Amino acid sequence: xxxxxxxxxxxxxxxxxxxxxxxxxxxxxxxxxxxxxxxxxxxxxxxxxxxxxxxxxxxxxxxxxxxxxxxxxxxxxxxxxxxxxxxxxxxxxxxxxxxxxxxxxxxxxxxxxxxxxxxxxxxxxxxxxxxxxxxxxxxxxxxxxxxxxxxxxxxxxxxxxxxxxxxxxxxxxxxxxxxxxxxxxxxxxxxxxxxxxxxxxxxxxxxxxxxxxxxxxxxx
Amino acid sequence: xxxxxxxxxxxxxxxxxxxxxxxxxxxxxxxxxxxxxxxxxxxxxxxxxxxxxxxxxxxxxxxxxxxxxxxxxxxxxxxxxxxxxxxxxxxxxxxxxxxxxxxxxxxxxxxxxxxxxxxxxxxxxxxxxxxxxxxxxxxxxxxxxxxxxxxxxxxxxxxxxxxxxxxxxxxxxxxxxxxxxxxxxxxxxxxxxxxxxxxxxxxxxxxxxxxxxxxxxxxx
Numbered sequence: 381x382x383x384x385x386x387x388x389x390x391x392x393x394x395x396x397x398x399x400x401x402x403x404x405x406x407x408x409x410x411x412x413x414x415x416x417x418x419x420x421x422x423x424x425x426x427x428x429x430x431x432x433x434x435x436x437x438x439x440x441x442x443x444x445x446x447x448x449x450x451x452x453x454x455x456x457x458x459x460x461x462x463x464x465x466x467x468x469x470x471x472x473x474x475x476x477x478x479x480x481x482x483x484x485x486x487x488x489x490x491x492x493x494x495x496x497x498x499x500x501x502x503x504x505x506x507x508x509x510x511x512x513x514x515x516x517x518x519x520x521x522x523x524x525x526x527x528x529x530x531x532x533x534x535x536x537x538x539x540x541x542x543x544x545x546x547x548x549x550x551x552x553x554x555x556x557x558x559x560x561x562x563x564x565x566x567x568x569x570x571x572x573x574x575x576x577x578x579x580x581x582x583x584x585x586x587x588x589x590x591x592x593x594x595x596x597x598x599x600x
Numbered sequence: 601x602x603x604x605x606x607x608x609x610x611x612x613x614x615x616x617x618x619x620x621x622x623x624x625x626x627x628x629x630x631x632x633x634x635x636x637x638x639x640x641x642x643x644x645x646x647x648x649x650x651x652x653x654x655x656x657x658x659x660x661x662x663x664x665x666x667x668x669x670x671x672x673x674x675x676x677x678x679x680x681x682x683x684x685x686x687x688x689x690x691x692x693x694x695x696x697x698x699x700x701x702x703x704x705x706x707x708x709x710x711x712x713x714x715x716x717x718x719x720x721x722x723x724x725x726x727x728x729x730x731x732x733x734x735x736x737x738x739x740x741x742x743x744x745x746x747x748x749x750x751x752x753x754x755x756x757x758x759x760x761x762x763x764x765x766x767x768x769x770x771x772x773x774x775x776x777x778x779x780x781x782x783x784x785x786x787x788x789x790x791x792x793x794x795x796x797x798x799x800x801x802x803x804x805x806x807x808x809x810x811x812x813x814x815x816x817x818x819x820x
Contacts, residue, residue, distance in 0.1 A: 430702065430736060442691055449697045456690035470676035474664045481666055482650065516650060 385410035388424050388436040390417055392590055394488070394541035395447035396435040397580050401537050402451040404576035406461045410437075448480045451537055465537065467529045476528045479520060479535035486513045487542055494553045495591055507553050511560050518561045525570060532574065536567075540577055543568040547584035548591050605630035606658040608644050610637055612810055614708070614761035615667035616655040617800050621757050622671040624796035626681045630657075668700045671757055685757065687749045696748045699740060699755035706733045707762055714773045715811055727773050731780050738781045745790060752794065756787075760797055763788040767804035768811050 387403070387410050389396040403410055415424055415434050427436045427443035437444045437453065444453045455465040466473050490513050493506035517539065520527055527535040546557045546568075558565040571577045607623070607630050609616040623630055635644055635654050647656045647663035657664045657673065664673045675685040686693050710733050713726035737759065740747055747755040766777045766788075778785040791797045 439691075444691070444694045444698075446698055446701055449694050449701065452697065453690055453694040456693060459690075470673055470679075471659075471662055471664070473676060474669050474673040477669045477672065478664075478666055481669065 384440045386438040387412050388415050388421075388427065388434050388438070389413065390415050390434050391582060392587065393434060394544070395433075397541035397544075398447040398537050399435045399437060399450050399454070400580045401540070401576045402454045402465060404580060405463060405465060405532075405537075405574075406454055406458045408454065408458055408461070448477075448484065448534065448538055451480075451534055452477075455534075463531065463533075465533045467531070467533065469529075472529045476534040479517075479527050480538035482516070483535070483538040483542070486516075487539065491542060491545055491549060494549050495595065503553065507555055510549070510553075511555070511557075514557065514561045514564055518564045521563050521567055526567070532571065536571060540568070540571045541581060543571070544581045544584055544587050548588040551588060552591070604660045607632050608635050608641075608647065608654050608656040608658070609633065610635050610654050611802060612807065613654060614764070615653075617761035617764075618667040618757050619655045619657060619670050619674070620800045621760070621796045622674045622685055624800060625683060625685060625752075625757075625794075626674055626678045628674065628678055628681070668697075668704065668754065668758055671700075671754055675754075683751065683753075685753045687751070687753065689749075692749045696754040699737075699747050700758035702736070703755070703758040703762070706736075707759065711762060711765055711769060714769050715815065723773065727775055730769070730773075731775070731777075734777065734781045734784055738784045741783050741787055746787070752791065756791060760788070760791045761801060763791070764801045764804055764807050768808040771808060772811070 385403070385408060387396070387399055389400070389412050391414065400412070413421075413423075415421060417434075420432060424434065424436065425432055427438055428434075428445045431445060433445070435445075435447055435450060437450045439453075439457060444450050451465060466476050487510075490506065490510040494503060494510060497503045497506050517527070524530070526532050527539065550556055550558075572581075605623075605628060607616070607619055609620070609632050611634065620632070633641075633643075635641060637654075640652060644654065644656065645652055647658055648654075648665045651665060653665075655665075655667055655670060657670045659673075659677060664670050671685060686696050707730075710726065710730040714723060714730060717723045717726050737747070744750070746752050747759065770776055770778075792801075
């Protein structure tokens with residue numbers, strides 16, 4: 381049954397990385413198919429006609445879309461496999477969903493602005509916004525090992541791929557995220573001790589090169 | 601236990617209405633506290649410090665935020681009460697989450713534009729966009745009674761409060777949503793047969809008056 385799993389993915393996508401981490405946590409075997417965002421395959425358009433975006437998890441021929449939803453699907457479809465990616469307590473489950481949703485609504489947009497924004501003033505605003513967002517996450521972390529409850533799960537999986545961006549953000553934004561958010565930095569190290577994470581995330585330098593290349597093409 | 605449930609709400613909010621429908625479906629007793637968005641109470645700011653928005657469900661002193669997350673929480677916290685608001689099959693659960701998320705990402709923004717937009721041309725664009733979004737939902741509905749599976753649930757609860765907007769959208773946008781989307785119109789009628797829905801949603805005319813009043817204040 382495990383073998384009938386295909387992931388439509390793109391190596392640089394933080395959203396695809398979430399799914400790869402979740403599959404690795406559960407030990408699910410799958411075929412990874414690299415998509416080109418500039419030239420989408422007919423399979424991607426067929427499997428995600430609404431958003432036309434990776435990642436798509438195709439399990440026994442049926443597609444599941446949207447990364448946080450896919451991670452919850454993986455937890456439920458392979459519920460007999462450890463570890464659980466969501467706590468069992470309803471309140472903690474709601475917390476996990478809340479923080480995964482917060483990452484989607486706040487981190488992606490505010491971080492992307494730092495290399496998309498032109499002009500010193502706009503970049504200062506973007507930097508301030510990102511640090512505020514990361515400090516909210518740092519507050520949620522507090523003295524806990526993970527974002528919600530005692531175990532690595534949905535909210536951590538939602539956030540950890542963005543740690544691959546920190547080096548690029550520090551370079552381009554002339555900032556030091558690790559110094560601003562030491563608890564978050566310690567949490568990143570803790571997550572990176574997991575093979576599911578360390579083997580999934582590209583080297584930070586590789587991502588930096590990708591962004592510099594992208595900026596060059598856009599004539600920055 | 602049921603009695604220790606407080607909902608921070610605002611009558612006109614489609615997001616608050618989702619929570620009220622879910623609580624009514626489960627037969628959970630609760631205290632509804634009306635918030636004023638222009639003058640938020642200290643309790644709201646304490647219970648939802650991140651987004652500072654209603655609805656917030658406070659259950660035994662602990663807050664749950666974000667309407668689709670609250671509906672899932674209600675389903676899980678009162679899992680022994682019928683009906684289930686999510687199917688049991690993992691694939692259908694993912695589908696329910698996907699369509700609830702689609703409503704959040706697409707319906708709210710495109711519908712709101714119709715009364716927020718000034719100028720004929722922009723309004724035409726907004727109308728076209730909304731009808732396209734509603735037709736996607738109509739496609740998902742197909743010949744089924746509800747959006748996902750055979751039962752009324754999360755995705756229906758996410759969408760049905762917007763039906764209260766249709767009269768206003770038809771009037772202001774000079775459109776006819778029911779004619780454009782007959783299956784969706786039939787689904788609205790089907791949902792309105794449920795007491796949880798019909799007793800929760802304000803009369804469409806009341807909403808229209810609210811929007812006209814809002815436009816007047818903004819000097820439209």
